[in-house]
Amino acid sequence: MYEVEILTGNETAAYAAMNSNVRVVAAYPITPATPVVETISKLVESGKMLAKFIRVESEHSAMAACIGASAAGSRAFTATSSHGLAYMHEMLHWATNARTPIVMAVANRAIGPGWNIWADLGDSLSQRDTGWMQFYCSNNQEIYDTIAMAYKLAENRKVLLPAMVCYDGFVLSHTAMPVELTEFGDFLHEYEPVWKLDAEKPFTHGNILPPEEFAELRHNVQKSHDRALKLMHKVEEEFYELYGRRTPLILEEYKVEDAEKVIVTMGAIGSEAKVAVDSLREKRVKAGLVRLRCFRPFPEKQLKELLEDKKIYVFDRAISPGSGGPLYQELKAALASTPIKRITPRIVGIGGIDVTKRTFERALFERKIWIKEVIS
Amino acid sequence: MLISIRFHGRGGQGAVTASKLLAQTASEMGYYSQSMPFFGAERRGAPVISFTRISDEPIYEMSQVYHPNIVVVLDPVIMKVVDVFRGVKEGGWIVANTTKKPDEFVFGQEYLNIVAVDATGIAIKNDLLVAGMPVVNTPMLGALLRADIPLNIEVLEGIVARKFGKEGKKNVKAISEAYEFAEVKLIHGSGKRRYPKKQKIKVEFPISTPAEGVAGKTKLWRDFRPEINYDKCNDCLNCWLHCPESAIRLNDRVEIDYDYCKGCLVCAAVCPKKAITSEREVFADV
Numbered sequence: 001m002y003e004v005e006i007l008t009g010n011e012t013a014a015y016a017a018m019n020s021n022v023r024v025v026a027a028y029p030i031t032p033a034t035p036v037v038e039t040i041s042k043l044v045e046s047g048k049m050l051a052k053f054i055r056v057e058s059e060h061s062a063m064a065a066c067i068g069a070s071a072a073g074s075r076a077f078t079a080t081s082s083h084g085l086a087y088m089h090e091m092l093h094w095a096t097n098a099r100t101p102i103v104m105a106v107a108n109r110a111i112g113p114g115w116n117i118w119a120d121l122g123d124s125l126s127q128r129d130t131g132w133m134q135f136y137c138s139n140n141q142e143i144y145d146t147i148a149m150a151y152k153l154a155e156n157r158k159v160l161l162p163a164m165v166c167y168d169g170f171v172l173s174h175t176a177m178p179v180e181l182t183e184f185g186d187f188l189h190e191y192e193p194v195w196k197l198d199a200e201k202p203f204t205h206g207n208i209l210p211p212e213e214f215a216e217l218r219h220n221v222q223k224s225h226d227r228a229l230k231l232m233h234k235v236e237e238e239f240y241e242l243y244g245r246r247t248p249l250i251l252e253e254y255k256v257e258d259a260e261k262v263i264v265t266m267g268a269i270g271s272e273a274k275v276a277v278d279s280l281r282e283k284r285v286k287a288g289l290v291r292l293r294c295f296r297p298f299p300e301k302q303l304k305e306l307l308e309d310k311k312i313y314v315f316d317r318a319i320s321p322g323s324g325g326p327l328y329q330e331l332k333a334a335l336a337s338t339p340i341k342r343i344t345p346r347i348v349g350i351g352g353i354d355v356t357k358r359t360f361e362r363a364l365f366e367r368k369i370w371i372k373e374v375i376s
Numbered sequence: 377m378l379i380s381i382r383f384h385g386r387g388g389q390g391a392v393t394a395s396k397l398l399a400q401t402a403s404e405m406g407y408y409s410q411s412m413p414f415f416g417a418e419r420r421g422a423p424v425i426s427f428t429r430i431s432d433e434p435i436y437e438m439s440q441v442y443h444p445n446i447v448v449v450l451d452p453v454i455m456k457v458v459d460v461f462r463g464v465k466e467g468g469w470i471v472a473n474t475t476k477k478p479d480e481f482v483f484g485q486e487y488l489n490i491v492a493v494d495a496t497g498i499a500i501k502n503d504l505l506v507a508g509m510p511v512v513n514t515p516m517l518g519a520l521l522r523a524d525i526p527l528n529i530e531v532l533e534g535i536v537a538r539k540f541g542k543e544g545k546k547n548v549k550a551i552s553e554a555y556e557f558a559e560v561k562l563i564h565g566s567g568k569r570r571y572p573k574k575q576k577i578k579v580e581f582p583i584s585t586p587a588e589g590v591a592g593k594t595k596l597w598r599d600f601r602p603e604i605n606y607d608k609c610n611d612c613l614n615c616w617l618h619c620p621e622s623a624i625r626l627n628d629r630v631e632i633d634y635d636y637c638k639g640c641l642v643c644a645a646v647c648p649k650k651a652i653t654s655e656r657e658v659f660a661d662v
């Protein structure tokens with residue numbers, strides 16, 4: 001048996017970084033991700049975590065330092081949220097094109113003004129075009145496992161992409177639940193970069209690139225996402241063999257096969273949705289659930305196979321103003337051949353509105369797109 | 377089986393730690409558990425809520441608890457500003473920190489079982505003080521175990537002894553004292569609670585204007601009461617400028633509005649003349 005501790009999502013992310021043998025952490029505090037960094041700094045200070053902790057003056061610098069560390073051949077980690085993530089935006093692109101396999105914990109929070117510190121996936125979803133892989137979690141064990149699995153994928157030479165591991169602010173970041181603290185030594189070996197910055201053999205990285213070569217670089221980033229998607233099952237299997245836990249990377253399906261109405265969502269509310277499905281089935285509604293784990297790369301094929309002939313309700317805890325829910329938009333594109341009236345958008349949980357099983361139950365039978373109240 | 381517990385306290389009393397310790401106790405006894413604090417204004421003295429769920433099956437709920445089986449009230453004053461009874465299941469429990477006897481409870485008599493304990497007294501007696509404020513979370517857990525909850529006091533004490541280091545011993549003592557001295561009253565009935573109608577919210581621009589009172593009458597947060605000594609005051613207005621609650625008025629001179637002053641003592645700290653002193657606040661009416 002492994003050690004089971006009652007940990008918050010943030011503490012879990014810190015322990016996952018430690019047990020993934022992260023060597024460099026550069027971070028700047030922001031609610032609700034701050035405790036990740038606090039926990040890591042304690043672990044480093046006490047000598048339990050053998051990493052260099054770099055204090056920086058902003059999130060932009062935090063990501064720049066992670067890129068530097070990764071380019072020099074170290075496994076790098078950081079954590080942020082909301083405005084901090086937005087402030088990193090430029091460097092996020094940099095990390096992708098530099099092919100630095102950094103992993104970052106993101107405690108999802110709304111972006112102001114209208115200062116709001118609560119859960120909303122709008123911060124990471126608005127970074128969806130930066131080229132980072134994005135995973136969404138719905139409990140703390142999943143945060144723990146996904147961080148290790150994200151390194152495994154990110155550092156694979158066919159991938160070499162950075163990854164965000166996202167979890168709802170407060171709902172997961174500050175909620176404590178049991179977590180098995182596995183050591184990842186057998187699963188993650190020391191990071192061996194293809195190339196690394198070396199003072200003995202100097203070269204420049206990220207210099208000017210003419211159009212054709214730049215297009216080639218961007219095409220390679222896209223191909224790497226495709227390859228990452230293909231590798232996910234292998235990573236899941238290897239993880240399961242070692243630790244006995246099935247942690248899906250692409251999606252989790254629940255009672256979909258015979259379902260007539262399928263809820264599609266991601267993040268913490270995807271866990272609550274499971275309770276809703278059971279409750280709906282007790283009332284003889286054939287409900288099912290697809291909880292998306294990986295938003296980038298977007299598993300178009302897998303979703304299409306599962307959902308093609310279902311009535312679908314997409315629950316977004318985010319809004320792309322002028323367009324709609326980001327997950328709804330992408331799913332609609334993926335299912336282009338499905339009649340549009342079978343895909344129904346719902347916007348829930350914005351700015352931390354609590355999403356209960358009754359939110360889902362009601363949303364399936366009301367016509368309102370937005371649910372702006374707690375249905376307790 | 378799914379037992380849900382809601383803790384009410386004020387920032388600094390340890391409600392969040394209490395709900396996490398309870399989850400840990402349940403976990404070590406083989407149950408699934410979850411501890412979910414709700415964060416609003418993270419200020420010392422502000423009302424705080426935290427939830428614990430305990431179950432013999434995996435817990436998938438990630439929403440707050442709206443219909444708890446047990447409510448734990450760490451601070452008697454909180455009942456003045458928060459509806460601690462909201463949504464409690466009929467036949468559920470209220471575990472309150474109070475010097476009152478269960479029979480003297482004004483609310484809840486008809487439909488709730490009651491555990492009453494003077495946790496503040498026990499905390500003071502056992503020297504559980506942080507910055508002069510009694511921390512009542514561990515004795516409240518002791519009293520909570522007298523309610524209908526399948527957890528063992530020794531497991532809880534073991535965890536507290538392990539996690540609290542040198543503070544462990546006195547906390548363990550406070551837990552067993554509270555467990556022993558808590559008064560329990562069992563009641564059967566079927567009272568129903570009415571909920572106030574919600575107001576419609578309309579927000580277009582995030583605009584706010586300077587105003588006191590957005591957090592209610594914050595005087596109840598006050599552990600200390602500032603007093604201005606006008607013989608020393610030179611009207612520099614430093615206190616007026618720095619008061620985070622805008623609770624200092626400009627009349628002919630600076631005056632503290634004791635309805636809203638939350639007792640943070642920022643004013644005393646910034647006064648160049650040391651004209652603001654403070655003493656312990658005691659509210660006669662609660």
Ligand code: SF4
Nearest residue numbers: 619637638640641643
């Ligand atoms: S203690 Fe002083 S600064 Fe603090 S709220 Fe009261 S008047 Fe304002």
Ligand code: SF4
Nearest residue numbers: 609610612613615647
């Ligand atoms: S800071 Fe002190 S001296 Fe200045 S106005 Fe306030 S009470 Fe008077």
